[in-house]
Amino acid sequence: MKILSDTIKNIALEIRTGKTPPTSNHEYFGEEINWYTPSDLDKGKFLGKSRRGITGKAISDKKAIVFKPNTVLIGAIGDIGKLGVTSDFSSSNQQITGIYPDPKKVDSQFLYYWLKAHKQSLLDKSKSAIVPILNNKDLGQVKILFPEYISDQLLIANLLSKAENLIAQRNDSIRLLDEFLKSTFLEVFGDPEKNPKNLPFTTLEKLCSVIVDCPHSTPVKSKEATNYPCIRTSELTNGYISWDSMQYLDEDEYKKRTQRLIPEAGDIVYGREGTYGEAIRIPKTHKFSLGQRTMLFRPDYKKTNSIFLWAMVRSEFVYRQAKKKNSGSTVGHVNVKDIKQFRIYNPPIELQTQFAQIVEKTEVLKTQYQQSLQELENLYGSLSQRAFRGELIKY
Structure with missing residues (x-):
C-alpha cells in the first residue's frame, strides 16, 4: 500500500x-x-x-x-x-x-x-x-x-469504526450497571422523598463513629507514584476513585495529613466543595489521605453498612439537601456542620446487608467490564497506530 x-x-x-x-x-x-x-x-x-x-x-x-x-x-x-x-x-x-x-x-x-x-x-x-x-x-x-487509494482509506476507517463501536458498547454496559445499582437502591429501600416503606430516619452524624474534614492546606505532592494517594474532589467520579489524575505523597507528608485520623478501608470520602455531593469508598489497596475540599465519614458498623451509607450519601435525596445548603457563590460549598445533619435512612441492618451483597456482586462484574474496556482501548490504540503506518493492508 x-x-x-x-x-x-x-x-x-x-x-x-x-x-x-x-x-x-x-x-x-x-x-x-x-x-x-x-x-x-x-x-x-x-x-x-x-x-x-x-x-x-x-x-x-x-x-x-x-x-x-x-x-x-x-x-x-x-x-x-x-x-x-x-x-x-x-x-x-x-x-x-x-x-x-x-x-x-x-x-x-x-x-x-x-x-x-x-x-x-x-x-x-x-x-x-x-x-x-x-x-x-x-x-x-x-x-x-x-x-493513495480511497478504498484503502475506507477499509481503515471501517476497521477503526468497528473497534470504536465495541468500546461504546462496553461503556454502555458499565453505565447500565451504575443505573442498575441506583434502581436497586430504590427497590430495596424506596424513594426517601416518599418513604413508601415507612423506614426510620436519622442524621448522618448519628450513623458515623467519626466525621473529619480535610486538612486546610495544599498537600506537597511527590514527584513519583507512591503508596500514599491523596484523594481530591477530582478523583471522586461516579461513586468510584478515578486514578487518572491521582496525586501521591511521600511518607512524611502522608503522616502530616493523617494526624487527626488515618483513613481505613470502608471509610467514605465525600466532596463538599466545587463538585460537591460525590463520594467513594476507600479500598484496601493503598494508604490514603484527604486532599482539599473533601471530608471523611467512618460508618458506625453497629448501626450501618459502609456500602449502604455510601449509596445513601450519593442519592438524589441527599444531594438535594446539599444543594439547599450550598453557601458558595461561584464555587459550590457545603459546610461541615450542615453535612453532619443530613437526613439519612436508618433501615434495619439486615436490609442494608441485603443491598450490600447485590452491590458487591455487581461491582465484580463492573471490574470485569472495565478490564475488558481497557483491553479494547489498548487494541484500538494499537490498530490506529498500525493503520496510519500502512501496516494493516498488504498486497
Whole structure:
C-alpha cells in the first residue's frame, strides 16, 4: 500500500471557521439548521442534532456559514481537537473549524480517524495563549499521511469504526450497571422523598463513629507514584476513585495529613466543595489521605453498612439537601456542620446487608467490564497506530 504525504490545506477543498449570528436578532435562531458548538462534538463520529439551531435567514443574511455534508468539524478554540463529521448541511460557532476534504484524495471518515489519532499535531500548531487557538493557516500546515487509494482509506476507517463501536458498547454496559445499582437502591429501600416503606430516619452524624474534614492546606505532592494517594474532589467520579489524575505523597507528608485520623478501608470520602455531593469508598489497596475540599465519614458498623451509607450519601435525596445548603457563590460549598445533619435512612441492618451483597456482586462484574474496556482501548490504540503506518493492508 502506497502512503502519500501532504498538508491538510492541499487535501481540502474548504477550510472554514463558523461564526455566531447576532444573538439580539431572534429571527436567526430556530430549528431549521444544526448549529454546532464544542459541546456537540466528541459525541460520536457523525454529528446528530445540535443543542441549538439557526434559521435559513441567518444563512441568507450571511450571519452564519454553511458546512457541506461530510465536513470534518474540529474544536479550534479552547478544547483543541474535539471532532465530528456533518451528516447534512449545517453550521457552527466561531470556536469550530470545518475541513471539507477533496473526495478524490482523502475520505472524510479517514480524515476524522487520522485527526483523532493525531490530536497532538493539532495542539502543537495551536498558539500559546490563555485560551489555545488553532487558526486556519496553522491547521492547513498540519502534515497528513494517507493511503493513495480511497478504498484503502475506507477499509481503515471501517476497521477503526468497528473497534470504536465495541468500546461504546462496553461503556454502555458499565453505565447500565451504575443505573442498575441506583434502581436497586430504590427497590430495596424506596424513594426517601416518599418513604413508601415507612423506614426510620436519622442524621448522618448519628450513623458515623467519626466525621473529619480535610486538612486546610495544599498537600506537597511527590514527584513519583507512591503508596500514599491523596484523594481530591477530582478523583471522586461516579461513586468510584478515578486514578487518572491521582496525586501521591511521600511518607512524611502522608503522616502530616493523617494526624487527626488515618483513613481505613470502608471509610467514605465525600466532596463538599466545587463538585460537591460525590463520594467513594476507600479500598484496601493503598494508604490514603484527604486532599482539599473533601471530608471523611467512618460508618458506625453497629448501626450501618459502609456500602449502604455510601449509596445513601450519593442519592438524589441527599444531594438535594446539599444543594439547599450550598453557601458558595461561584464555587459550590457545603459546610461541615450542615453535612453532619443530613437526613439519612436508618433501615434495619439486615436490609442494608441485603443491598450490600447485590452491590458487591455487581461491582465484580463492573471490574470485569472495565478490564475488558481497557483491553479494547489498548487494541484500538494499537490498530490506529498500525493503520496510519500502512501496516494493516498488504498486497
